[in-house]
Amino acid sequence: xxxxxxxxxxxxxxxxxxxxxxxxxxxxxxxxxxxxxxxxxxxxxxxxxxxxxxxxxxxxxxxxxxxxxxxxxxxxxxxxxxxxxxxxxxxxxxxxxxxxxxxxxxxxxxxxxxxxxxxxxxxxxxxxxxxxxxxxxxxxxxxxxxxxxxxxxxxxxxxxxxxxxxxxxxxxxxxxxxxxxxxxxxxxxxxxxxxxxxxxxxxxxxxxxxxxxxxxxxxxxxxxxxxxxxxxxxxxxxxxxxxxxxxxxxxxxxxxxxxxxxxxxxxxxxxxxxxxxxxxxxxxxxxxxxxxxxxxxxxxxxxxxxxxxxxxxxxxxxxxxxxx
Numbered sequence: 001x002x003x004x005x006x007x008x009x010x011x012x013x014x015x016x017x018x019x020x021x022x023x024x025x026x027x028x029x030x031x032x033x034x035x036x037x038x039x040x041x042x043x044x045x046x047x048x049x050x051x052x053x054x055x056x057x058x059x060x061x062x063x064x065x066x067x068x069x070x071x072x073x074x075x076x077x078x079x080x081x082x083x084x085x086x087x088x089x090x091x092x093x094x095x096x097x098x099x100x101x102x103x104x105x106x107x108x109x110x111x112x113x114x115x116x117x118x119x120x121x122x123x124x125x126x127x128x129x130x131x132x133x134x135x136x137x138x139x140x141x142x143x144x145x146x147x148x149x150x151x152x153x154x155x156x157x158x159x160x161x162x163x164x165x166x167x168x169x170x171x172x173x174x175x176x177x178x179x180x181x182x183x184x185x186x187x188x189x190x191x192x193x194x195x196x197x198x199x200x201x202x203x204x205x206x207x208x209x210x211x212x213x214x215x216x217x218x219x220x221x222x223x224x225x226x227x228x229x230x231x232x233x234x235x236x237x238x239x240x241x242x243x244x245x246x247x248x249x250x251x252x253x254x255x256x257x258x259x260x261x262x263x264x265x266x267x268x269x270x271x272x273x274x275x276x277x278x279x280x281x282x283x284x285x286x287x288x289x290x291x292x293x294x295x296x297x298x299x300x301x302x303x304x305x306x307x308x309x310x311x312x313x314x315x316x317x318x319x320x321x322x323x324x
Contacts, residue, residue, distance in 0.1 A: 002141075005141060005145075010145075019083040021083050022084045023086070025087050025088065026087070026096070027096060028095050030058070034056070035056070035064050035070070035160075036161030037134075039054060039067050039070065039073075040143075040154055042069055043068060043153065055074050061245040064160070067157055081105070085098075085110045088112075091298040110122050110123040114129075114138075115137070117130045119293075130300060131173060132178075133162055134162045150184070151188065159185045162182060163182075171303075207242060211240040215265065216230065216250075216253070225262070228257045228258040230265055231267065231268075234271050264276060276307070287301045288300075289304040291322045295307075
């Protein structure tokens with residue numbers, strides 16, 4: 001695998017030699033791995049003299065504001081005309097929500113680095129490796145290939161992505177190599193406690209805590225499938241003054257209540273539009289990405305998502321039927 005990766009890294013380096021402007025982007029409703037990998041590459045490219053724009057289509061969670069470069073993130077591309085697009089951690093290309101002038105730009109070179117399963121990722125160079133704990137872990141290997149010095153700021157970003165997307169090292173994609181990387185990054189003086197507190201624990205405003213409490217109090221077990229599910233309607237989001245980004249990690253908590261670690265969180269983010277998040281563990285024999293793909297989504301065997309139009313009840317019925 002690493003021989004293949006090193007060849008792809010060489011291709012990336014060659015492609016960037018002829019570039020001046022680079023757009024570094026990830027998906028809507030970004031999680032810590034998305035934000036961390038974007039900021040890592042953005043900061044490295046700036047140091048190498050590129051004109052880099054770090055872009056996310058929707059607002060990054062405020063609890064990640066400790067990450068270096070967080071306040072440089074742009075939520076509109078504007079008139080930026082990149083030579084290269086580096087697309088990270090997105091799974092489904094539509095989730096990048098790129099404006100038409102970028103998508104239709106002739107001669108735009110696209111590089112994808114992603115640890116989601118093979119879906120509709122695009123790129124002249126396409127690194128799609130689900131065996132890794134996170135996209136941040138793949139980015140680490142690219143930086144080592146480039147002989148980039150890992151500063152404390154870079155280590156902080158990479159560790160945040162790895163720790164969050166591995167579920168605090170609980171997911172099966174956590175390998176011995178993951179721990180070797182974490183050990184090296186910690187040697188740069190980064191606080192593991194701070195990262196865990198910011199990405200994996202509930203240290204949040206009262207309205208945020210109330211919203212989580214509402215979700216957890218609604219959790220129900222479907223005894224035929226062992227699926228534990230919960231939901232929030234659009235009116236709940238409005239009343240609690242929260243957004244989709246504020247619920248990163250809640251599906252993991254829901255799934256832990258299931259006898260087979262199978263959980264579903266549904267949220268009506270707009271009237272009649274539902275976003276679903278599924279969690280499991282492959283060793284339990286539940287491959288949730290198959291369910292998500294059947295509903296037009298994607299992800300990993302243990303973490304996947306999808307979107308549907310209709311009601312929460314209608315969407316729940318579809319998921320339960322697919323599990324059966």
